[in-house]
Amino acid sequence: MTGGTDVVIVGGGIIGLAAGYFLSKAGKRVVVIDKGGFADGASGACDDMILFQSKKPGINLELTFESLELYKRLIVDFDDSMQFKNLGGMVLIENEAELAIMEQFVREQRSYGLDVELIDQQDARKKQPFLSDHIIASTYSMMDSQIDPFHVMRAFEKQGSKLGMQIIRRNAVEAIDLLGSGNWKVSCADGSSWEAPTVVNAAGAWAPSIGAMVDLSVPIVPKRGQIVLSERIPPIGETNLWNAKYLVTKLHKDSATALSEEEKALGLSLAFTRSAGGTYLMGSTREYVGYDKSTTIAGIKGIINLTLGYLPRMSEVGIVRAMAGLRPETPDGKMILGEHADRPGFFTAAGHEGDGIALAPITGKLLSDLVCNNRIERRVDELSPNRFGGTAHE
Amino acid sequence: MNCRPIVLEAQHMSDESENRDMLICRCEEVTLGEILDAIDDGFVTVKDVKRATRAGMGLCQGRSCSRTIARIISQRTGRPLEEVLPKSYRYPVRPEKMAAALSKESEDESDR
Ligand SMILES: Cc1cc2nc3c(=O)[nH]c(=O)nc-3n(C[C@H](O)[C@H](O)[C@H](O)COP(=O)(O)OP(=O)(O)OC[C@H]3O[C@@H](n4cnc5c(N)ncnc54)[C@H](O)[C@@H]3O)c2cc1C
Numbered sequence: 001m002t003g004g005t006d007v008v009i010v011g012g013g014i015i016g017l018a019a020g021y022f023l024s025k026a027g028k029r030v031v032v033i034d035k036g037g038f039a040d041g042a043s044g045a046c047d048d049m050i051l052f053q054s055k056k057p058g059i060n061l062e063l064t065f066e067s068l069e070l071y072k073r074l075i076v077d078f079d080d081s082m083q084f085k086n087l088g089g090m091v092l093i094e095n096e097a098e099l100a101i102m103e104q105f106v107r108e109q110r111s112y113g114l115d116v117e118l119i120d121q122q123d124a125r126k127k128q129p130f131l132s133d134h135i136i137a138s139t140y141s142m143m144d145s146q147i148d149p150f151h152v153m154r155a156f157e158k159q160g161s162k163l164g165m166q167i168i169r170r171n172a173v174e175a176i177d178l179l180g181s182g183n184w185k186v187s188c189a190d191g192s193s194w195e196a197p198t199v200v201n202a203a204g205a206w207a208p209s210i211g212a213m214v215d216l217s218v219p220i221v222p223k224r225g226q227i228v229l230s231e232r233i234p235p236i237g238e239t240n241l242w243n244a245k246y247l248v249t250k251l252h253k254d255s256a257t258a259l260s261e262e263e264k265a266l267g268l269s270l271a272f273t274r275s276a277g278g279t280y281l282m283g284s285t286r287e288y289v290g291y292d293k294s295t296t297i298a299g300i301k302g303i304i305n306l307t308l309g310y311l312p313r314m315s316e317v318g319i320v321r322a323m324a325g326l327r328p329e330t331p332d333g334k335m336i337l338g339e340h341a342d343r344p345g346f347f348t349a350a351g352h353e354g355d356g357i358a359l360a361p362i363t364g365k366l367l368s369d370l371v372c373n374n375r376i377e378r379r380v381d382e383l384s385p386n387r388f389g390g391t392a393h394e
Numbered sequence: 395m396n397c398r399p400i401v402l403e404a405q406h407m408s409d410e411s412e413n414r415d416m417l418i419c420r421c422e423e424v425t426l427g428e429i430l431d432a433i434d435d436g437f438v439t440v441k442d443v444k445r446a447t448r449a450g451m452g453l454c455q456g457r458s459c460s461r462t463i464a465r466i467i468s469q470r471t472g473r474p475l476e477e478v479l480p481k482s483y484r485y486p487v488r489p490e491k492m493a494a495a496l497s498k499e500s501e502d503e504s505d506r
Contacts, residue, residue: 276448304496
């Protein structure tokens with residue numbers, strides 16, 4: 001099929017669909033192509049947090065603020081709550097060493113405008129009556145919010161479709177070639193092809209394979225995360241929960257000794273969040289296992305052990321399912337967003353690691369502005385695909 | 395458990411106007427109408443419909459309604475059942491207590 005297409009988006013996860021929506025809204029004729037079904041990638045196997053507290057001051061924290069504002073606007077524009085909730089979050093602290101590091105971290109975040117505070121054991125237990133006794137303190141922020149990824153994706157798809165966006169599923173992109181006309185030709189497994197001046201690589205953890213089709217190296221690696229789902233139960237506390245232990249080991253490398261062998265091997269850290277369906281999502285792992293999306297008994301047990309360490313009473317609650325997704329990780333923890341040098345019209349929007357749900361709207365909006373050459377209010381060059389040097393893929 | 399299998403005959407499903415309110419997934423309270431709308435929006439496998447509507451995401455994890463949903467999709471789209479049904483199921487196959495799950499011994503039950 002030739003003509004009539006302005007942008008081909010490769011990958012229909014939350015990022016591809018957000019980009020498709022914003023580009024359609026800007027008047028572009030968009031086709032989104034995905035090799036799988038609806039939400040088959042990381043966007044269908046993840047938590048639903050718009051999380052501030054895990055972020056160091058810097059562009060990721062700023063973008064999360066901007067993205068939350070966009071979500072609030074979309075909720076009004078779409079007349080759809082997308083299950084947005086604002087339960088707040090707590091990061092649980094287990095000892096004095098963690099407390100000292102978290103005190104410093106919270107100070108930095110506050111100076112950046114994040115509404116976060118430290119609370120003592122007693123206040124922590126008021127918000128979370130089932131916490132283990134060994135928790136000595138906690139952070140608390142009312143800003144941590146959540147939104148259901150499935151709802152968000154369906155809403156972007158529905159609103160985009162109204163504006164003419166096409167979505168093709170179960171059809172893998174296999175080749176991308178630059179034509180003499182300056183257009184890109186995107187060829188799919190079923191023999192169909194699309195031509196357009198602009199291609200967006202929004203293939204998440206698979207973005208390197210799409211980059212390779214045009215001889216680009218896109219430095220993203222898949223980092224597996226497993227999650228266990230509980231049965232539906234009444235709320236057991238006010239907020240969602242994380243543990244400081246993992247965060248602290250990221251802030252101070254030498255504190256890694258605090259992790260158990262199991263936690264180290266699986267890259268375990270606590271995320272305990274109440275889902276749109278009234279179940280609890282318990283996670284998660286951080287594993288480098290290539291493109292293997294399976295769940296493992298070791299992973300499930302590790303997550304259960306971890307959760308019970310903080311919330312012993314959960315032992316009597318049933319689990320109904322486990323799932324795993326591949327986070328697209330970049331070397332510097334920042335997404336890749338922009339046009340590639342020497343590949344006019346070829347853009348990447350991928351590499352959101354553990355923040356793609358939170359950052360989908362702002363990514364879609366910024367990408368659309370970049371493609372349309374609109375003036376952008378903020379600096380985005382630190383996200384450019386060209387920041388890693390050498391472009392050739394050998 | 396609050397999920398009982400629902401037997402749906404072909405003629406019930408084609409006569410939508412009367413049956414749009416019929417519950418197909420009892421755990422998550424998803425109606426036939428919501429499922430038909432999702433199919434018409436292009437969600438054409440049991441997994442797609444599940445993610446788009448939450449049908450089959452509840453306590454029974456679709457053990458009661460998956461086949462019914464598969465038949466509805468197949469009928470409405472003409473796609474064969476094999477293309478519509480999920481290919482595999484993952485551990486845990488049935489709900490179990492967190493404490494009990496810790497005594498699992500091998501990886502055998504975890505499929506891909
Ligand atoms: C356990 C876990 C918990 C998480 N929790 C959170 C959270 O609480 N908050 C948050 O903000 N983020 C969270 N994330 C991160 C979030 O899931 C990701 O950042 C986000 O889903 C990435 O979206 P994406 O669209 O880039 O990738 P994906 O959703 O993976 O989409 C990429 C798509 O590209 C398609 N594709 C690949 N190759 C091809 C090809 N050749 N042709 C066509 N299509 C192709 C794939 O089929 C896939 O659908 C979590 C992730 C995990 C794993």
